Amino acid sequence: MTRASLDKQPHEVASMFDGVAANYDLTNDVLSLGQARLWRKEVAKAVGARPGHTVLDLAAGTATSSLPFAATGAYVVPCDFSLGMLREGKKRHAWLPLTAGDATRLPFKDDVFDTVTISFGLRNVQDTDAALRELYRVTKPGGQVVICEFSQPTWGPFRTVYTEYLMRALPPVARAVSSNPDAYVYLAESIREWPDQPALAGLLQKAGWSKVAWRNLSGGIVALHRGVKTV
Numbered sequence: 001m002t003r004a005s006l007d008k009q010p011h012e013v014a015s016m017f018d019g020v021a022a023n024y025d026l027t028n029d030v031l032s033l034g035q036a037r038l039w040r041k042e043v044a045k046a047v048g049a050r051p052g053h054t055v056l057d058l059a060a061g062t063a064t065s066s067l068p069f070a071a072t073g074a075y076v077v078p079c080d081f082s083l084g085m086l087r088e089g090k091k092r093h094a095w096l097p098l099t100a101g102d103a104t105r106l107p108f109k110d111d112v113f114d115t116v117t118i119s120f121g122l123r124n125v126q127d128t129d130a131a132l133r134e135l136y137r138v139t140k141p142g143g144q145v146v147i148c149e150f151s152q153p154t155w156g157p158f159r160t161v162y163t164e165y166l167m168r169a170l171p172p173v174a175r176a177v178s179s180n181p182d183a184y185v186y187l188a189e190s191i192r193e194w195p196d197q198p199a200l201a202g203l204l205q206k207a208g209w210s211k212v213a214w215r216n217l218s219g220g221i222v223a224l225h226r227g228v229k230t231v
């Protein structure tokens with residue numbers, strides 16, 4: 001298995017991430033031209049973790065996305081269904097409670113997390129609605145969700161350039177830096193198919209989240225969506 005197909009069969013997605021685990025973080029930095037670090041800082045601000053808080057970082061991969069929350073003293077649970085990504089994470093951050101789990105059937109009780117968050121993961125989950133409902137279930141009443149995901153650049157001319165960069169430049173660059181360039185062809189295709197900002201906000205509302213809002217980063221290449229579980 002080198003890449004998942006766009007129907008995102010869970011075993012194909014997990015196996016694709018198993019295959020890129022060792023080089024995942026480095027490739028991320030290169031392909032995002034360093035923007036990934038900036039996006040993580042914005043996610044950390046939105047999550048607002050602090051000591052005593054419980055945070056679920058779903059689809060955490062190697063747990064790089066969990067580190068800014070853990071650094072605040074919050075209790076952070078990185079969860080993912082790729083054992084390859086989890087193993088790589090465990091090698092680097094043995095002190096974190098890395099947990100195997102599928103986004104659509106989370107291995108947690110109801111109402112346990114102050115914040116649930118998912119960075120660059122929701123787009124890969126086959127059943128988006130089920131994952132959003134599961135995130136809602138495990139969040140404490142009054143708690144929040146923060147979703148960081150690729151989205152649609154808002155300025156038309158930039159959107160055209162970006163789509164060209166994505167569709168044409170990403171696969172050749174990935175061939176030079178990645179152990180599995182096909183995974184990055186999947187990345188480009190899955191971004192193109194993903195709901196835009198208002199459409200994702202609608203999915204959050206449908207799953208029960210209230211006060212849904214979003215903020216664009218890097219002109220809308222990435223969007224941060226938020227929602228609250230009201231009592």
Ligand SMILES: C[S@@+](CC[C@H](N)C(=O)[O-])C[C@H]1O[C@@H](n2cnc3c(N)ncnc32)[C@H](O)[C@@H]1O
Binds near residue numbers: 060062080119
């Ligand atoms: C692009 S990586 C993101 C990793 C990390 N959050 C980050 O920001 O670097 C996407 C992750 O989503 C995970 N994933 C995809 N579908 C999943 C599912 N249904 N349940 C749990 N994890 C899933 C993959 O295994 C992969 O590790």
